Amino acid sequence: MPQLNGGGGDDLGANDEMISFKDEGEQEEKISENVSAERDLDDVKSSLVNESENNSSSSDSEQAERRPQTRPDSESYEKTRDYFSEALRRHQDGGFFKSPHYPGYPFLMIPDLTSPYISNGSLSPSARTYLQMKWPLLDVPGSAGLKDSRSPTPGHLSNKVPVVQHAHHVHPLTPLITYSNEHFSPGTPPSHLSPEILDPKSGIPRTPHPSELSPYYPLSPGAVGQIPHPLGWLVPPQGQPMYSIPPGGFRHPYPALAMNASMSSLVSSRFSPHMVTHPPHSLHQTGIPHPAIVSPAIKQEPSGDNISPSMHAKSPGPPKKEEDKKPHIKKPLNAFMLYMKEMRAKVVAECTLKESAAINQILGRRWHSLSREEQAKYYELARKERQLHSQLYPGWSARDNYGKRKKRKRDNKPDSTPEDFSIRNKKQCVQYLPSEKMCDSPASSHGSMLDSPATPSAALASPAAPAATHSEQAQPLSLTTKPEGRMHHHFPVPGKAMSIPVGTSGSQSTTPILTRPIPFTSLHPSMLSPPSPFHQAALHSHHALFQSQPLSLVTKSTD
DNA sequence: AAACCTTTGAAGCGA
DNA sequence: TCGCTTCAAAGGTTT
Secondary structure, three states, rough: OOOOOOOOOOOOOHHHHHHHHHHHHHHHHHHHHHHHHHHHHHHHHHHHHHHOOOOOHHHHHHHHHOOOOOOOHHHHHHHHHHHHHHHHHHHHHHOOOOOOOOOOOOOOOOOOOOOEEEEEEOOHHHHOOOOOOOOOOOOOOOHHHHHHOOOOOOOOOOOOOOOOOHHHOOOOOHHHHOOOOOOOOOOOOOOOHHHOOOOOOOOOOOOOHHHHOOOOOOOOHHHHHOOOOOHHOOOOOOOOOOEEEOOOOOOOOOOOOOHHHHHHHHHHHHHOOOOOOHHHHHHHEEEEEEHHHHHHOOOOOOOOOOOOHHHOOOOOOOOOOOHHOEEEEEEOHHHHHHHHHHHHHHHHHHOOOHHHHHHHHHHHHHHHHHHHHHHHHHHHHHHHEEEEEEEHHOOOHHHHHHHOOOOOOOOOOOOOOOHOOOOOHHHHHHHHHHHHHHHHOOOOHHHHHHOOOOHHHHHHHHHHHHHHHHHHOOOOOOEEEEOOOOEEEEEEEEEEEEEEOOOOOOOOOOOOOEEOOOOOHHOOOOOOOOHHHHHHHHHHHHHHOOOOOOOOOOEOOOO
């Protein structure tokens, strides 16, 4: 991984990758950056097809095959964009969440109404039309903030904000804040979600320190209800409510979170309208689904200290084993997952593709095409998610969820040949074809950046954009990248360095299907170089979040 | 009905 | 420290 902080790349991950990236990036950056973003979808689709058909073909040949294509239009994208621009404008005009403009965070972030980590029942897709919010930074200094957060709804705030949003109008960052609410169940929220957090060890309720709270977690049920929806200003262009808020108004399942200046700025700058899964059956008495849902398969906190008695009492159905009663605490979403949640709806809207596997491939490519700065946002969000998660569930371990799912058995073991996969995938890919034409996906929201790193800072700060572009051009078919190594960009964030993997994931080593090793030639040179420009840009964009801490790029060596 | 597929990233564990 | 495994989301597909 490139040593962003000026190192000599001492800590870089796969050096070879870096080098490759640099080389290719330099060569193709100019020619590719303008077209790649717009072609990503097409590329992916074609890649899906090509890969299945030509899985054995060399990447070089495919690269050669790759040719610039003009995208018919990006109307839908523009629409969405316009919509959000309008929404943002209104929002800013609204005043409540008025905030400074952060280029890096031109989005409106809405606090999540529910906890993404407690899994419970399932929510029908159709129900996922409610606005879900997460509060941005809640680092309220002092207890006053917390107190305020729990206090009755401010008079100037209204919780009667329509939150129903069309899926296609999901803001790009929606996923970041839109944790699935599918696991909500009616009933009393677990104690750990109540305003007071029980100390896992002592079992004594404690008031979480503001710093402990992630901006993306909703306030506790008690406090949440008091908080008006930040998107009250957000209404569809047609005047029809895009969002609907349950009678009870918004309720935040998480411990009291206070909003302070920084938070408000985040709210305004990072909140975005997004869909909220809102299963009627799981609605909290307030009308808002409670995040803490206990599903049969749900796993409870190791100590159970964080689970309120009511939570246990509300276990649906006949008594089950204790294990079954345990709430299943989901893993915090990583950056890519956040990105996926955000962009999935958009990709689906742009394409007729419905299969998640295909969508994910597209998303994976898009992810790589994101600028470093954009990715950094997600990494930062993910980091905060993890931080909050660890605070909410101190005793939780990723290990706790092991075995919850059926062990994935990939047949593509040693004996499986690439052909086997290609055949199998080919079939799937073929299915995608029909929609391909409909998928003339407009440039992604990120596309604009990619298309025109107008400003030096953008260009410098967004090396990834070009990089992705390169990779796409160079390796249009490399839907699956088997990382041969990892590079991490570490973006120091308050209290913790943020690692931004620029290489491919080393995980799922068993996933080689349809894969063509991602050429690390796609890596952008800037990744290797000192990050100062990016650092500055990142700092600027994350100013609100970091609130002071300069971004220093730290590279983690994976070699 | 459950697992699979697919993506990247984080975490855990064994060597 | 490295490499591998598992899980996180999502929803159509497959078993």
